[in-house]
Structure formats: structure tokens, C-alpha cells
Amino acid sequence: MNDLGVYLDKVVIENYKCFSGSFLLNFSVQGKVSQWNVILGNNNSGKTNILKAIAQLEPHFLIHKEGEKKCIPIVAIDSDYPHKNTSKNFFIGASFLYSDKKNNHANLKGPFKNYKRTSSNKIHKYFGIEDSKSFVNILPWGFSREAFTGGDGDILENFVIFSYGVSRKSGSKGLSIGSNKFQKKSNLLEPETQLINIEEWLLQLDYATKNGNKQAKNQLKKLKELITTDIFPGITDFKFISNEEDGNIVLFNSQNHWRKLDELGYGYQTTFAWIFDFCKKMFDRYPTSKNPLEEHAVLLIDELDLHLHPSWQKSIIKYLSRIFPATQFIVTTHSAYIIQSIPNINLHIIQNNEGNVTITQTDLSTYKGWSFEEISENIMGLNEGKFSEDFIKLVQRFEEYLDDNNKKEAKIIFDKISQIIHPNSPEKRIFQIQLNQISDD
Structure with missing residues (x-):
């Protein structure tokens, strides 16, 4: 290389x-x-x-x-x-x-x-x-x-080249699932593909670090630094604990509460899964680099x-x-x-x-x-605009009654609009002005 x-x-x-x-x-x-x-x-x-x-x-x-x-x-x-x-x-x-x-x-x-x-x-x-x-x-x-x-x-x-599909799950069977070097990258785009077991990998890094492995120590340091960037909003740290009920586990600091990975929201679990899996692949690919994540x-x-x-x-x-x-x-x-x-x-x-x-x-x-x-x-071709279809239909009816100078019916529609529109919406104020311009006759 x-x-x-x-x-x-x-x-x-x-x-x-x-x-x-x-x-x-x-x-x-x-x-x-x-x-x-x-x-x-x-x-x-x-x-x-x-x-x-x-x-x-x-x-x-x-x-x-x-x-x-x-x-x-x-x-x-x-x-x-x-x-x-x-x-x-x-x-x-x-x-x-x-x-x-x-x-x-x-x-x-x-x-x-x-x-x-x-x-x-x-x-x-x-x-x-x-x-x-x-x-x-x-x-x-x-x-x-x-x-x-x-x-x-x-x-x-x-x-x-690496790839991640819409199914981004942390593995439950050790590291071999996500780290097989002979696995085609296109396979990771397939449904139900599992990535590395994040907790097992972190526990292995912690064990190796405590036994003097400098490479594991550097990798753990890089992952700690990654957490502190706020890439995972509200997650500020992770730690390792042991107890009789769970054995050796990893806990994540989420808004000053320590939680297991599977106790975090699904968005956090899936994002942790692919980002940490990618980090491991970069560590494996560039073992002698000072910062493999920058390769x-x-x-x-x-x-x-x-x-x-x-x-x-x-x-x-x-x-x-x-x-x-x-x-x-x-x-x-x-x-x-x-x-x-x-x-x-x-x-x-x-x-x-x-x-x-x-x-x-x-x-x-x-x-x-x-x-x-x-x-x-x-850009995305959402021609319906920023409002819902129901809202647009009400506005169309409101404008029709305005054209007919039918204040009574226009007021009924205005009240319906007021129930669903944001209370401080500028559109609501415009509708009110338009309604007030119609005489009561």
C-alpha cells in the first residue's frame, strides 16, 4: 500500500x-x-x-x-x-x-x-x-x-470503498459479521445486513488497552474524541462497567444519564452502528496511521x-x-x-x-x-408547497367567498382555517385583513 x-x-x-x-x-x-x-x-x-x-x-x-x-x-x-x-x-x-x-x-x-x-x-x-x-x-x-x-x-x-444500506443494525454475534475482509462491499447494501457488535468491540478495545496495547489505546482515544464532537446530539461519553446482572457492559452518557446502547433511540442505535462500523474498517485498513479516520x-x-x-x-x-x-x-x-x-x-x-x-x-x-x-x-419537486392539501382547499374556498363578497360564508371558512394554522402565521393576519374589507351587508 x-x-x-x-x-x-x-x-x-x-x-x-x-x-x-x-x-x-x-x-x-x-x-x-x-x-x-x-x-x-x-x-x-x-x-x-x-x-x-x-x-x-x-x-x-x-x-x-x-x-x-x-x-x-x-x-x-x-x-x-x-x-x-x-x-x-x-x-x-x-x-x-x-x-x-x-x-x-x-x-x-x-x-x-x-x-x-x-x-x-x-x-x-x-x-x-x-x-x-x-x-x-x-x-x-x-x-x-x-x-x-x-x-x-x-x-x-x-x-x-465501503457501503451502508438502509438496514444499519449493530451485530449480535461478535466482530466477524462486520469485519470480514472478503465480504463484498455491495453486500452491505442488502436488507438485514448486520454490522459489527459495537459493545463487544469497545469491550475488546478496553481490555487490550488495560493490557498495554498501544494501538487499541489510540483507537479508543479516537472514538472518545469522536463522541465529544456532538455528532451524536446529547451523547457526551461512554464508559465500561461490570456487575453481576449484566457482566461487562458499555454505557453511554445521554443527557447526564448513563444508558445501554439498546436503551437509546433507534436513530442513535442505527447511526452508532454504521459510524462505528466504518471507524473499525478504517482502523483495520490503516493500522499504522496516526489517525486512520483522516485517511x-x-x-x-x-x-x-x-x-x-x-x-x-x-x-x-x-x-x-x-x-x-x-x-x-x-x-x-x-x-x-x-x-x-x-x-x-x-x-x-x-x-x-x-x-x-x-x-x-x-x-x-x-x-x-x-x-x-x-x-x-x-429541487425535490414537491409542487403542493409548504401547506397541507386540506389547508389549500380551505384557502381556495375562502378566496371564492371573498370574490362573491359573501362575508358570512367567508367567516365560517376563516374560523376553520384558524383552527389548523399556526397562531402567529402571517397568512392568518392577511386572511383577517381580507375578511374585514368585506362589508357586513
Whole structure:
């Protein structure tokens, strides 16, 4: 492993699952890696399929007698490859940017070089098929039903990719579930996938620390520092205790009350699960680093906002950016607060109209000055606006009675509006003024 940070530049998806035709996603802007890449779309629009496609770009390394490091996409070692259940014309591929970390630890700042496939990194074909996809010949990394690329292991061994689906549960069977190095990253996007057992891992770190293990001591210190950043609102510390009833357990300080992990809210449990699982993977990947959490990685998260209160949705981005400064995030969301909170966002919007899928990359790099309603209506396509359907219907009836100068009926509707509208709403004051302008005749 050398001092290169490898990131996704572009990804091409063609005829994969719900995506009929070719789709390009850019994860860099003007030659610089974008740290926060957000994929927005309605339910069943294909957001998760994009993450699954990207996860399959994980490299698998081969041993060569000449000592040369070579790699191929990990899907190529599957027993059922080429995938018979995919379109004959399907393709998933990518280009990469990489940088030298020696002079810039948080190497998302670059400068970056383009990864290029050398002449020795051949395209491998199946069944003697010679008319492989043109994209396989153009992009330096990828695979189709007919062929896959070979890669330069000296560079691509630094392409570190992890993923988390909507089922983010702390494991109950020890550390092996979440730390198996042979487990494909795409598997973590599947339902019911369990991550590491957080409590068991912390107890092991505590035990190793007490026995003089410096690496465990450093990891425990980093996790303590992570807790104090307020990334978990109201959680300020954790400690280890032993008693006859529970044995050795971990307690978390939640608003000055010590609680077990399973006594915390579900949003806390699931967020602890994926963040601590990711921390362990980074510790395992970079065992000699002074701070493994600041090393490079590509992280896929499906529905980042899941189970988070809106105030937590608004704050979690800044903490993730600080704790993992060299991680390239590719996330899906349904949250206007997530979009609003990212200072430099690379936003892709998916629209699926009766099977006709489009992906649009927006021009703006920030929505921090946009209101929740403006993002909901103009970016997320929530045309109904900020008010409920019932409220809108009442307002329409109120305006009709105003047009007819029917103060009696307008007053009845106004009273109904007053029962459901915010008591200090400016709209209520406007409705009152409009009502008062009608004579009592």
C-alpha cells in the first residue's frame, strides 16, 4: 500500500436494473474530487441501484509470478459471472482521480492525476465475444456481461470503498459479521445486513488497552474524541462497567444519564452502528496511521437522513466532514435539510416517469441560502408547497367567498382555517385583513 488516495471521477451505468440506456454521473468538479455527492429522487427511482452499481466496482487483486500487482473488478470472481439475469448490453464502469498524500494528509484537496489503463491491463472477454462494449475500451475500469478490465494494482489497491444500506443494525454475534475482509462491499447494501457488535468491540478495545496495547489505546482515544464532537446530539461519553446482572457492559452518557446502547433511540442505535462500523474498517485498513479516520476512502450511504430528527439532519454533515476529511461521500437522501446543510454539494437528481429515467446534475454548488420550502418545491419537486392539501382547499374556498363578497360564508371558512394554522402565521393576519374589507351587508 502506498501513499495515494484514489477517488471516483466519473461513473457510467448502462442498461442496469431500472436504467435503460446510458447514464453518466460526475463525482468531480473541474478536475477536483467532490467530497459530498448527493443523489436525490423519489422512492423507486433507482437511487439504491446506483449505489449497488458503484459498490461492484470494488477491485479484487491477483497474484502474478512476475511480482506485478494486477486487479480485476470483484464481480469477475463470482461463480455466476457473467450475470445471465442482466441485459446483454449492460455495463458499469468508472474513471478515477488520485493524489499523493505525502504533502497533504487530507488529500481531497489534490492536486489530482487521471488514472489511465496501461497497455498491459487488458480487456478480458468471455466466450470468444469480440464486440465488447465501447465503454469498456474507453473507461479505464469496468465490466459488462461480455468483458471486464484489468487494472494497475499499485494504484487501485488504494481505491478503498465501503457501503451502508438502509438496514444499519449493530451485530449480535461478535466482530466477524462486520469485519470480514472478503465480504463484498455491495453486500452491505442488502436488507438485514448486520454490522459489527459495537459493545463487544469497545469491550475488546478496553481490555487490550488495560493490557498495554498501544494501538487499541489510540483507537479508543479516537472514538472518545469522536463522541465529544456532538455528532451524536446529547451523547457526551461512554464508559465500561461490570456487575453481576449484566457482566461487562458499555454505557453511554445521554443527557447526564448513563444508558445501554439498546436503551437509546433507534436513530442513535442505527447511526452508532454504521459510524462505528466504518471507524473499525478504517482502523483495520490503516493500522499504522496516526489517525486512520483522516485517511482516504469512498463511502456509500443509502438514505443518510434515515431515522434522524431534522435538527440532526442539519448538523451531521459538518461533523462527518471534520471527522473524515479525506472521505468521498456518495449518499442518497429524501431530506431538504441534508441538501441545505452541505456547503459544496454535487447534486444529482433522478426522475423516473413511468420507466423513463433521467439523471440531472445541478449547476449550483450550495443551497445554504435556500429555504426548506424552496428546496422542497424547486429541487425535490414537491409542487403542493409548504401547506397541507386540506389547508389549500380551505384557502381556495375562502378566496371564492371573498370574490362573491359573501362575508358570512367567508367567516365560517376563516374560523376553520384558524383552527389548523399556526397562531402567529402571517397568512392568518392577511386572511383577517381580507375578511374585514368585506362589508357586513
